[in-house]
Amino acid sequence: MATEAVEIKVGERAVRVSNPDKVYFAELGLTKRQIVEYFLSVGDGILGALRDRPTTLERWPGGVFEGAKLSTRADHRGDAFYQKRIPKGAPDYVETARIAFPSGRPADEVCPTELAVVAWAANLGTLTFHPWPVSRADVDRPDQLRIDLDPQPGTDFSDAVRVAFEVRALLASMGITAFPKTSGGRGLHLYVPIEPRWTFVEARRALIALGREMERRMPDQVTVKWWKEERGQRIFIDYNQMARDRTIASAYSIRPTQRALVSAPVTWDEVGDAHPQDFSVLTMPERFAQVGDLHAGVATEAYSLEPLIELVERDQRDHDLGDMPYPPEYPKMAGEPKRVQPSKARDDT
Structure with missing residues (x-):
């Protein structure tokens, strides 16, 4: 009633x-x-x-x-x-x-x-x-680079944590700080506040370059393969989360889980010990009262994408690596490779 x-x-x-x-x-x-x-x-x-x-x-x-x-x-x-x-x-x-x-x-x-x-x-x-x-x-120029560490079947949150620390080290070598949060599910999100100078296309390519570098450093643990059949038991760095109109659940959002888990900002000191189940509608108010907004720096910092843009250029120059597939609902994009699932492409030959 x-x-x-x-x-x-x-x-x-x-x-x-x-x-x-x-x-x-x-x-x-x-x-x-x-x-x-x-x-x-x-x-x-x-x-x-x-x-x-x-x-x-x-x-x-x-x-x-x-x-x-x-x-x-x-x-x-x-x-x-x-x-x-x-x-x-x-x-x-x-x-x-x-x-x-x-x-x-x-x-x-x-x-x-x-x-x-x-x-x-x-x-x-x-x-x-x-x-x-x-x-x-300026709705056409991102001011955040969002790194979605997505566990694939056979991997879990602890695997995402290992990758997150390596991503942190790579970014730190470029003078860039990332702000972590739980996804509210099995994954981790890293937010990098950036200067709003680059387009969605450029920011997405920067994330692809970061993912490829992580794939080189952790080949058995990281993948940027778009097609699920190619990912294996690795953490997928979802570069298409930086495509226009693709979004990530905000910090403090509630996820539709039976335990009302939330996407929780955490410190890097907590990343190794925290677990998504620790943060819910029931526990977050007290935590927030104690620690405040751990993502406040996302709104006050702004880093250059230039170091990652240099990785894009290096991939093109030294490895002949260009763009990667967009999601299926997107129009064909300039420079995008053939948007065909590998197994089906083989069947067509």
Whole structure:
């Protein structure tokens, strides 16, 4: 049975929370109101991750329950969905940023500027926020390089940790600092704040070059192979996370897991001992009160991509290595190799 709506004070705003007692995480008994209160408890952190960034909302209006699934491009019958355009009826304080998809079609996405926007989105069932790696001041030039260390079958979080330390060392040799966080799943994300001087194409190529260098250094543990059949039991550095309109769950976002795990910033001293299961809606508020926003530096630092651009040029010059495949929904890109699965390509010869 639906319960009466309540209003929660967020700064100068009164945010309406409908059906506040609706259970969103059955295993833990967490309600919609508790989800809103969680985001408020990490307010400086979640707003720091989203402020002035076009943001896709991952909405679970029915909550997380056994068998619940996310709608995909191929199947729109899921229980949850991505909201890429501002919902109708949004309050006037919900601002937007205009972005262009790879197809060239534009959209006005939610662009959080205050914490009330996060609370409003949580009332709509938003658990995971997916901000673009750009500011609305220039939506075509990334100001973050996001390194997604994705464990493949046969590997786990501990394998991602080993790779993360080697990536850290490589970046440090270039005078670059990366900020780690758990993905909320099995992987690790490393954020590098960069000067907004390069295009998506250039930033993506820089990440490819970093991945290739890591593959050379750790050939049995790292891969940048796009096709799953070629990856083996290695950590995949997902270079296409830097393609336009590809996003990563923000720091402090809730993942749709039974235990309400969250994507948690961690220090490098913690990386070796931490585990994704340590960080949830239940544990993060106290942790945040103790350590604050460990990703605050992502908003204040800015590194040059030039050292990685030099790796791109070296790969081209010394190894004749060019671009790599884009995701299937993207238009054919200039310089992109044939977008055909290797096993199928062999079958065609």
